[in-house]
Every structure is written in C-alpha cells, then in structure tokens.
Amino acid sequence: MTVFKLNGLTKNKLTDYRIKPEASVLVLNIMPNKVVTENQISQLFSDIETPVAVTFMYPRSHNWQHGDQQDLAYHYVTLDAVREQYFDGLIVTGAPLEKLEFTDVDFWDEFLEIREWSRTHTKYQLFTCWGAQAALFTDFNLPKINVDKKIFGVFENQLSDTELPSGFRMPQSRFSKVDSRIAGETPNLEILGDNSVSGPFFLRSKAQNSLYVMGHPEYQADTLGNEYYRDLHKGTPVDLPHNLSVEHPEESYERWHKNSIYLYQTWINEILEEKNYERKQLQI
Template identity: 55%
Template sequence: MTVFCTNGFNKKTNRILPLNKKQATSILVLNLMPDKQTTETQLSNLCNELNRPISLTFMYPKTHCWHHGDQTSLAKNYVTLDQIKDQYFDSLLVTGAPLERLDFNEIDFWQEFIAIRHWAQSHTQTQLFTCWAAQAALFVDYAIPKIDLDEKIFGVYVNELNDSALPQWFQMPQSRFSKVDRQTVQNTPGLQVLGDNQSTGPFLMQSDTKHSLYVLGHPEYFMDTLSNEYYRDLHKNMAVKPPINISLTAPQFSYAHWRCCSRYLYQSWLDQSFTLKEQKNDDKKQLQL
C-alpha cells in the first residue's frame, strides 16, 4: 500500500493518489527519537508494507528542547498538541527515546506526555507505544514502574510464551537500559502479556479497555540499526557488548525474520483500529434510523 506524510522532514519523498488519501488510516506519530528523519523513514517504510493506505502526521512535545537538531525547523515540520487537539485520528503511535536512565519526573516534557496520553483516549481509536514510551504509558495507565538496568538489553529476542495470541516465534529488536517487573504486570488487572522473554521480561502487553499496545522494543528498526548503535558506542569508548542473536556481518538473516514479525504486529494493530472505527460508524448509522 501507499503511505502519505502530511508533514515531517521527509514529506516530499512520499506520494499518494487523491482517492486513497480520504480512505487512508490516519496515524498521529509522536516522534521522540533523536534522529527524527531516520525514524520517519523507518516508520514510513514499515507502514508501506501493510495492506492499508496510511496517512502519517508527525508531532513533537513543544516543552522539550531538541538537542539533536534545529528547534525552529522542527516547529515548521511537525505539529504540537495545541495545533491538533480538536482533530481526531484513527491511531496514535509514540516512538521510543533514549531516556530510560532518567526518572519520569526528570523529563522536561513529562507533563505534556501525560496530557497527550489522556487526549488520545478520546481522540484516537487505538494507541501503540514503543520502548521508552511503552514504559512511560504503563506508568501513566497502571502505575507500573520501570526498573533500571546496569547492562543494556541489546539484540533480537524471541517470544517464549506458549499461551499467547502472539506467535511463539515472534521476534523483537531491543535496545534499552530498563524493563518492567513480570509479576507486577501479570498481577495488573486489564493488562495482558503477549510477548515475554526470560532475558528481557515482558516486552509486549495489551490493554483491551484502553485499546493500547505497549511494545518494549523497536519493531521499526532497519537491518543495520543495531549494528550501527554498537559501532557508535564503541567509537565513544563505551563498555558495550555486541547485540545478541544477530550477525554484525550478515544481519539480513535476522532482519528478514523480525521484519515479518513487525509487519504482523502493525497490521494487527491497524486492523483493530479499523474494526473499532467501523463499529462506531455502525452505531452512528443506527442512531440515524
């Protein structure tokens, strides 16, 4: 299918037929990653592999100072909550951010993140939070704290659950210094664990009541993203181990598997949003009879 970007740094590289623009699933993306253009490309490419036309609108928290680029340029290419608060989108997607070593209340845009999360409950059908954003949303929604780690969870990890709706062979790229407690999550009413691993802890959770997916990982990553992060940290003389379950010289074999899993995850999420939207439209039609 085709992806149309309504804004963003890569807007000119995307095309869509006028007819499909009206039919597209609208996704609001709160992009918190430092390299916003790369993340835009990763998400656009992944969405382009799905079976629905998709419209992406990129947003940033206005209370955060972007240290990896020009703030004025960001404001020209992205929207803020104030600018779209009266609009409705099919879905909200919130990216990760390299913030897991900070307490939530130390983050400059924390109160705005909470406001965006609450706004999304009434202005989107479904929400998907990845990596740091998933841990932040779990804390806002269920008061589940993140657990800081001394050693980075780094590599590609497989779902080890036997009784999950998610395929047991499901794989997820990981790059984080924090996790959530398995027992706390399992004892939280309304929260279902779909993906778990002994090394990472729960990495994919679902809330039916909030229509949200909490993904502690990076399904959007490209084939070379993990290896690039590894060599970047080596160049900085950081103590870092190679990512596990992926070859630094031939990452395409691992990538082919997790890319299939990423498409499965995003497609399921979009299908849920479409179903909820159709149900609401049916309800409106019934009221008009």
C-alpha cells in the first residue's frame, strides 16, 4: 500500500491525494544508519494493506556518531516536540548496545521517560531487538543475558502451541537474550516465539499493549550478509549467519519477509480494531 513519511532523512512527498493514512506510527529510530533503517521500515509498511503515516523520532540525549547531529535534529522530532501529541502506535528499533548495561546507555533516562510517556500517548507498542530487551526490563524487570557468541542468522519458532504461522522465522543479530524460564513465569507476559539457540524472540503483553520482538523484522535480503562481510573486513570473529546463504539469501528472505509482513499487518489491524471500536462507542 502506501507509507507517508512525515519527516526523516528520506521523507517522501504525498503524490496520490485520494489515499489517506489510516494509522499514525511514531518510530524511535536508534539504529546507527538512520537512512537504511528508515527505508527498511518504510518498505515493510509499503508491503502491508493499510496506508500508514510515520513520524521518525530520536533521543536528544544520544550522541549520534554515524552522521551529522544537527542534520538529524532538523529532520527528526524529539519527545519535547511531540509530548502533547497522540499516536496509534510506537515502534522502537534495535541498536548495537547489548554489551552495555542499560544504565550505561547515554540516553537511558530519556528512554525511560519515552516509555512512560508512551503508555498514555500511544495505543500499541512494538519493540525490536535491543528496544525489546530494554522494554522487557522496564516493564517486567526481565534481565538480559549477555552471550559470548553472537546470535546471528535466521531463527525459526520451535513452539508448537503458538498463534504465529507455522515455521515463523525472524532475523537475529545480537549478543544477548532473555531466559525462557524466567520469561515464561512472568505474569502478564506470553512467549509466542522461542528457539533453543536464540531464546525467546517474540513475546507479547496484552496488559501493556506491547509486542517484544528480539530480532529485526525490517531486515532486507542482504542485511545479514552485509553485517557478516563488515565484521570480516574489521577482523571481528564472526560465523556465517545461521540458516542463510550470504551469496543467495533470496529464498530465505522470501520466507521471513512474509512473516514480517504478517507481524506488521497484524499489529496495525489491532490498532484499527481499537480505533473502530472507539468510533462505534462515540456514536452510541
């Protein structure tokens, strides 16, 4: 369908005025390469059936070392700029911060403020990778567990009793995870996707109106391969990504991309159902 990027480094122009966005989503983009992540998320929204308006946000207290900070401030909003606004959904991206303690992250206090603000100013939240681990910690005090060997590749859900489509897969690239037992015993938290290697990678809290996805649904076919060759070039020890051919990733990508579309569309459908319910209540 159509995605309307209302701001950002890759802002697009409205060309078909007959199409109106049906949902508004705020994206806290904390990935190093803002342009790549903007395009990946926008592509996913373009592949679902619902037109969506997207606003990109960054933590003002974070020192962005991969681009021009002033340029970012010009093209993105901060919490102060949207504090009085309301959005249907919030997405928090991942970031290569797993090896840091949460309190050592330079924008941690601001993240806590954004998370608290989101409870009253956004209806549904979708947290990915580091964002998911940080939200699980703030919402449930669920600790992250650092791992020596990078969880890297495409991992399949091994749970038999789940709402996810059969063989649901998700790209992973991280140095930490959460414990299945602790997560499973946490009240108001459900594990929808788990793998013996990656640990739980898809969790939900209906009480929090939140999805916690310990992976990167937005990744495109060549993303994991590019990370692999980047680490090789830097001399960083790295294994080939699990369950993916870096030379011919298309077949694997086709499958996980369908799962990512399912994730985004299902999430947006929940938002629309809530909006339609509210409209119905107003008419009574």
